[in-house]
Amino acid sequence: MSVGIRHDDLRRRNRAMVISAVRRAGQPSRTEIAATTGLSHSTISAISSDLIQEGILTESKPNEAVSLKRGRPQVGLALNPEATAVMTVVLSLNFLSVAVIDYAGQVIAEEQRRLDTAIMPRDELIGECVAIVRRRFEDPDLDVRGVARIAMGIQGITDTHARAMLWSPITPQTDIAFADILEAEFGVPATMENDCNMMAVALQWRDPERYRDDFIAILLSHGIGMGLVLKGELFTGTHSSGGEFGHMIHRPGGALCRCGRRGCVEAYAGNYAIWRNAKQMGEDAEPVDVSDADMRSLAARARAGDGPERQAYRKAGEALGFGLGSLFALIDPAPVAMVGVSAAAFDLIEPALREAIAQTAGGQHSKSISFDTEPNELPLIREGCAMRALTFVDQEIFAPGVQVKGGATGKNVA
Amino acid sequence: MSVGIRHDDLRRRNRAMVISAVRRAGQPSRTEIAATTGLSHSTISAISSDLIQEGILTESKPNEAVSLKRGRPQVGLALNPEATAVMTVVLSLNFLSVAVIDYAGQVIAEEQRRLDTAIMPRDELIGECVAIVRRRFEDPDLDVRGVARIAMGIQGITDTHARAMLWSPITPQTDIAFADILEAEFGVPATMENDCNMMAVALQWRDPERYRDDFIAILLSHGIGMGLVLKGELFTGTHSSGGEFGHMIHRPGGALCRCGRRGCVEAYAGNYAIWRNAKQMGEDAEPVDVSDADMRSLAARARAGDGPERQAYRKAGEALGFGLGSLFALIDPAPVAMVGVSAAAFDLIEPALREAIAQTAGGQHSKSISFDTEPNELPLIREGCAMRALTFVDQEIFAPGVQVKGGATGKNVA
DNA sequence: ATATTTTTTTCGAGGCTCGAAAAAAAGCCT
DNA sequence: AGGCTTTTTTTCGAGCCTCGAAAAAAATAT
Known part of the structure; x- marks a missing residue:
């Protein structure tokens, strides 16, 4: 060992x-x-x-x-931007995007595409991902001989070794080894990363002052996800990407969660949960997709007056607060970045959230806990994938025998 | 950095x-x-x-x-057992023990002492700890010139850098920098460790087959503590020893916990919680110390028939199960060692615990989660402290200039 | 034009690890 | 018994790597 x-x-x-x-x-x-x-x-x-x-x-x-x-x-x-390049592939609900990034980190090409992830059969989903990458490789305007790494990010659970998607809310398919598939198809090393982990990686690069050694990135979207950095290192589970904050238990036997279980934090704070609470549909109502536009107008109504909408956000804040409280019991309080469409409604969430945290082990330091919001998760995820791929390349460059485009093998050439 | x-x-x-x-x-x-x-x-x-x-x-x-x-x-x-020696000091409720351990890990001297930690003033508590160590140093039968490290273990929260006790249930005193005090007093490097972390360290050495890369040690005693090893490394909080599993929230606003908050796992699964539930004193009853003997007879009554006693253990199992479920959502399932007097009653706890886990994110792998029990925590804590001190010494031996008893300075002497 | 300051390169010394070969220490075989 | 085989351990020279000191380079200040 x-x-x-x-x-x-x-x-x-x-x-x-x-x-x-x-x-x-x-x-x-x-x-x-x-x-x-x-x-x-x-x-x-x-x-x-x-x-x-x-x-x-x-x-x-x-x-x-x-x-x-x-x-x-x-x-x-x-x-040297021309030393090599990397590719990012981000797959989220009904949306697939790919980008080519040079060694210095600049985007040099990209493509985005809508698709119906929720109903696509397995082969088609894989096929779309492979095809969009292939189009980059076949682009005559683009010199992509040098692509040294592909990092794919997905909403969902991936394995610790960043090889496969194990489960995702965006598709009924499970256990797709995207990393292996892409490697086999293009002969380029690839990894399969969790979206929230990549958000955390991106924040670390974007604002190293605030997000350096210990911080939490929470995705407030349809589901609730988390990327966690502890002691400067991305935290992952022992078998999976881990950090499934959204499925910590808020109320045993409580509201119905999209995962089929009851009482998860997400069952109170996910978009669908806020929606069904605002519409007073009851906690057992089947989770439904809510568009970002609908969520924004829901937030507007909640701000307009104290009705069931505002109450729904309060419940979300409470669930997030107690969840964070439990998390802080384990890791101690740390700065939090709230990302995603409901982060734009954080003003509605924050009071109940702070009140809840104050009742937990995190409460002693509740004043020192800072919250930052960022409504748009996709750019963060792509940035994180890019940095992840690039730092992998940085490391691989030292492995003897790795050929760097236009470069030597590591021996002195002089 | x-x-x-x-x-x-x-x-x-x-x-x-x-x-x-x-x-x-x-x-x-x-x-x-x-x-x-x-x-x-x-x-x-x-x-x-x-x-x-x-x-x-x-x-x-x-x-x-x-x-x-x-x-x-x-x-x-x-x-070489004579290369050097280390000392362990373990402070727990009403009990102080010290041991001298040779470099090979054998105990060569020890002393144990009862004292009323709960009511001792600060100076007296510190004084007792210093005195029991001094007696080792002054023992004429013992060659302790070579003591190279002191590791102190305490029930309670310590800081990340292993310098101070921040808070402990065994005394009203807070923020005692035991490591600094012992270093100043004896001129020997010292650390202040959390008891449950030391349990985990000891398990890693005792049974490296079962407890290697990822496992959880849970103390079921008056309070509920946890030591967590992830990827082979002891997990700590960002500021404190962390891993306060007992103060994750089981039921928001629920039973009164010893920490003053409500709904913590410990408020259902700590000895005092099991006791007051068994005695049907209500969830707001002031936490009281329960002797190990009383806990054992309580368990016996619970085994004898399905009354409030058995129901109390059921509630404890449920709280532990949902707590573990939330923990498993973050880190994925891992083997668990239950330690402490209530681990001897694990047969009463396990059914409800497993039922609860099955309702959580850990449920998918509930069969693969293994539980092991060890009723006696003190030997584990001492062993963990000893191994911790010894591995510190192992590392320090390479620092140039460190004089090892009877040895050279690291240069070839030949 | 010379002196000063700061950055970068050059060069020799010292250490470390490695592979190959030698030495050491046993059992095996006739 | 004595030589042979096998396995472990040590020895030795080669090849790198980093370091400190000194030299070189490239600008500004006088």
Whole structure:
């Protein structure tokens, strides 16, 4: 299990450090990299000249503002956008999108497509995903020989090893090994990621100040999902993507959840739950899809006056609050990002949520718990997939024998 | 934050690998160590001869059974018991115990003491702990110059960095930095650990087959505690020891918990909760201490016939089941060890517990969830503290400049 | 034009791991 | 009994890697 460190691992790991420092910092100089990694100037110099020769990094004039100082000016190091590219595939309810992203993280091509995921047979669903990726590969305007990784994100439960979708609310199909399928089809390493986990990854890159070591991303949409980062690492279950916050039990034997069980947090706070409560249909009413537009007008009515609509949001807040309280008992309070269409109605949810948290173990620190909202989840999911694919590539570049487009194999070519 | 690997870290880490391989395997030969660590024979040979010269390891004839083979017989490597020693201090309700453990893990001295933790003023509580440790240090029969670490375990919440007790049910005092106090008093590095976490650590060492990468240790005693190991690592909260399973919310606004809040799992499954339900005192009755003997006779009455006693255990099972269900939603199902006096009554708890889990996200795999019981928590806690202290020492031995009793400083002495 | 400052590269030293070969220590076989 | 085989352990030289110091490079300040 635990394995010793070989001599050549040293270089590999330190190369990884340098690349990740560049990806994180933008255009750091060699001196800055030496400072953040703790390695000596000589080592950084050697590694970065290798990486430049291999076409992974490029030198670029640093920000002009610095050149006011005297002394030899710093030379910024940047990721070479042409080093390679990655592809993201995001599958959500009735919607499929794909994007090609260069090594520096810029989107260079994309396609989006509506489809009826809920009623599509298995083969057709897989076929659509494969086809949309194939169209990218066959695009004559696009040089995609260099696609080094595909990261697919899906609403639903995936396995720990990021190979397969195990279960998803958007389709009756289960256990589709999308990662294996894409790998077999295109000969490119692929992973299958959970949407909320990717949201968390994206937040970490978007706002590393606020979302660094410990935070929670909660998707408030048709269902309730969560991506959790603890001690800087994405948290996953032991077998699945885990973090099924929406299916923690709020009230034993309570409202009917989309998952078929009773009393889940989602059965009070999912869009369908808010909807059926607002319409006073009872807690056993069959979950129905509610459009984003309908949810927005529901929120508007709830803001207009204190009727059953507002009460429905209150119930959602209560469920989320007690759920978070239980979660905080386990991991201690942490900043929360609320994402998705109902995050836009967080003003209606927050009072009851805070009141509920105050009655739980999280209550001691209820003031220090911060909430941030982001109504649109899809861009986050795609960004997360992109960063995930890119950091995988960053790591793979050190594995000896991996050919980088236009680059050498890792040995000195000089 | 992330730091590059220096050249000398290499040796340190590989020394760590070797020591940990020896601690885990008992008396492995150099060849076996090479196999498990993946390092070359030459490296293992060099490192182990260093460690032997420094007095950390000793050679010992291997198990005789192997000598049937032909070829040069393997020489077993073992931890040198005299290399150093560690001390454990366990503070629980009305009970304080200390033990000195040699480097190989054998107890070489101990003392136990009853005291009224619940009513002791702060200074006296600290004083008792310091005094019992001092008596070990002053014992003329004991050569404790070599005590390299103190690990203290306490029932209650500790901070992430294992420095202080933040809150404990056994005393009204809060925020006692026991680790700092012991370090200042005796000049020996110390840590302050949570009791349930130490239970988990001990289980990992006791039965590495069953409890390796992912498992849950739950303390069923006056309160409900949890130690959680995920992916081989002890799980802690972001600020505290975390894993306060007992204070996840079972029923919002429900029964009165010892923590002052309502509806916690513990308010249904803690000894005091089982007791007041059995006595039909109502869910708001003030929590009272119940002796282990009383709990055992309560369990006996519950087994004798289906009255309020049995119903109380049923309620406890239900709360634990729904709590575990919520936990399993987050981390996926894993083996559970039930520890503490009420673990001896697990036969009364299990049916309702399983029924509850079946109604939760954990239900899909309810058959694969295994329960194991261990009525006595104190030996486990002490064992966990000992192993924790010893593995700390294992790691510290590589820090340059650390003097090991009778050993060299890490340079070749030859 | 020279001095100063800061960044980057170069170069030799020291350490570490590795593979191959040698040495050591047993049982096996005639 | 003595040589042979087998297995474990040690020894030795080669190849990398990082480091510190010094040199080189590239700008501004005087």
